[in-house]
Amino acid sequence: MNFDLKTLELTAAASEKCDLLVVLIPEGFKPGADALSALAALALKNGDLSAKAGKHLQLYQAPAVAARRLVLVGAGDGSARSVRQAVLAVGGAIKAPQTKRVVVCFAGAVKAGAVCAVVQAVAEASYVYTTTKSKVEARSLNRCVVGVPNAAEAREGFDSGVALVAGVEFAREWGNRPANHATPTLLANAAKTLAKLPRIQCKVLGPAEVARLKMGAFLAVARGSEEPLRFIELRYNGATKDQAPVVLVGKGITFDTGGISIKPAPEMDEMKFDMCGAASVLGVFRALGELQPAINVVGLIPACENMPDGRAVKPGDVVTSMSGQTIEILNTDAEGRLVLCDALTYATRFKPAAVVDIATLTGACVIALGGVRSGLFANNDALASALQTAGDVAQDLCWRMPLDDDYADGLKSNFADMGNVAGRAGGSITAAKFLQKFVGDMPWAHLDIAGTAWKGGAAKGSTGRPVGLLVQYLHDQSKAKAKAAAPRVAAKPAAKRAPRAKAV
Numbered sequence: 001m002n003f004d005l006k007t008l009e010l011t012a013a014a015s016e017k018c019d020l021l022v023v024l025i026p027e028g029f030k031p032g033a034d035a036l037s038a039l040a041a042l043a044l045k046n047g048d049l050s051a052k053a054g055k056h057l058q059l060y061q062a063p064a065v066a067a068r069r070l071v072l073v074g075a076g077d078g079s080a081r082s083v084r085q086a087v088l089a090v091g092g093a094i095k096a097p098q099t100k101r102v103v104v105c106f107a108g109a110v111k112a113g114a115v116c117a118v119v120q121a122v123a124e125a126s127y128v129y130t131t132t133k134s135k136v137e138a139r140s141l142n143r144c145v146v147g148v149p150n151a152a153e154a155r156e157g158f159d160s161g162v163a164l165v166a167g168v169e170f171a172r173e174w175g176n177r178p179a180n181h182a183t184p185t186l187l188a189n190a191a192k193t194l195a196k197l198p199r200i201q202c203k204v205l206g207p208a209e210v211a212r213l214k215m216g217a218f219l220a221v222a223r224g225s226e227e228p229l230r231f232i233e234l235r236y237n238g239a240t241k242d243q244a245p246v247v248l249v250g251k252g253i254t255f256d257t258g259g260i261s262i263k264p265a266p267e268m269d270e271m272k273f274d275m276c277g278a279a280s281v282l283g284v285f286r287a288l289g290e291l292q293p294a295i296n297v298v299g300l301i302p303a304c305e306n307m308p309d310g311r312a313v314k315p316g317d318v319v320t321s322m323s324g325q326t327i328e329i330l331n332t333d334a335e336g337r338l339v340l341c342d343a344l345t346y347a348t349r350f351k352p353a354a355v356v357d358i359a360t361l362t363g364a365c366v367i368a369l370g371g372v373r374s375g376l377f378a379n380n381d382a383l384a385s386a387l388q389t390a391g392d393v394a395q396d397l398c399w400r401m402p403l404d405d406d407y408a409d410g411l412k413s414n415f416a417d418m419g420n421v422a423g424r425a426g427g428s429i430t431a432a433k434f435l436q437k438f439v440g441d442m443p444w445a446h447l448d449i450a451g452t453a454w455k456g457g458a459a460k461g462s463t464g465r466p467v468g469l470l471v472q473y474l475h476d477q478s479k480a481k482a483k484a485a486a487p488r489v490a491a492k493p494a495a496k497r498a499p500r501a502k503a504v
């Protein structure tokens, strides 16, 4: 889908030829002398429209309006959050098969982040999954024009919106693919396609190399599957080599049956989403390829299936992780932490500025925070607050959870350095405490996205979260670095400006 940004007063918006014109009406809307203003003002006066975010009124072939359909929609205070709510409220009209061209126009000043939010919300509303359907009913929307009072001022937000959409949709696509269409090998191939983007490299390790690295915990999870594991390493080089990278580690369980500690049948299909952490890392790299920020990023993905089998790891088995620490695998369904712990040990070799792992790790996190906020755990307050802020700005929320050492008590084992599960109580926290045993003193954060990465029920599907949060965080970090360097040296791009990314 193509996005365009245009300077568009309401007078000009009325003559835009399109299938659907969406006009965002903020609180305190000041009508001009044009036809659209008159319509909106009258509707507001008669109480047929409200400026509250999401309240809307549809009109057909309105006089003096070139668009076939017109929706006036309340945009509340005009914040990113409110315009997102407004666009999603008219999502049905945007997604309708007869809507090929949409114009979304601001009927007032544009607040920070609002244009970026509109681009993302239009994409979110019109997204359709097609890959494994034989009757292809593709996304009907093919062009979206965002109209603002001053296009030059809105350009930066617009461009980041478009880059984010590419990243979020890449993550949604891989999240949604069934496990037989998203094996570890296919996931690795998807990562390799990202290396076509400027400044991105990709390396993929197979079982033999992973065995040589002594990733005993990761190998134990993969044992029960016919599908060979893959360890994916992505690099984005946006800054000089001496700059410590941010390392992102994504849980890539392409299907989680639970293994020998097998899961109950109902809703087990949703465990194809157990690689959404990995998908979010791929999505972030897709967006980085567009945005080209001045920062170094490493992406690590341990990818495998968790299956029951004659060769599968058994409850009580003890394995040696890459760190040398031994683990008693008391429950084979607590596999995410096993693949992540070896990836976290691997991450230490990059001497990272920060490590963030992203994982659909625990059902307990779904109970704690539901689908609104991802769980955030961190051993470093500055990192925690940077991530929380990034989530707020990107409207991709998270919430910090505790990491008191007392929570690790239940991980004690009589037969190994630790068990892989504690009791049911505080399950998302004890999982985080397990991971913390592998990060040493690196600044580390863990995002438990079990509740936010996908939706169940009729709207079943991947959300692409937390690509928005992570890209915002990386963008903020690159800006902060540039600012810190500014007083000493004149602002100069750290690496040669790469050509603009081509879509993959």
Ligand code: BES
Pocket: 256, 258, 274, 331, 333, 334, 335, 336, 360, 361, 362, 363, 364, 366, 421, 422, 427, 450, 451
């Ligand atoms: N992938 C699951 C976590 C999960 C479950 C996410 C349901 C979303 C919905 C993870 O591998 C798992 O099975 N975790 C167990 C841990 C337990 C055995 C300590 C869980 O949460 O039940």
Ligand code: MN
Pocket: 256, 258, 332, 333, 334, 335, 336
């Ligand atoms: Mn599991």
Ligand code: ZN
Pocket: 253, 256, 274, 333, 335, 336, 360, 361
């Ligand atoms: Zn899992």
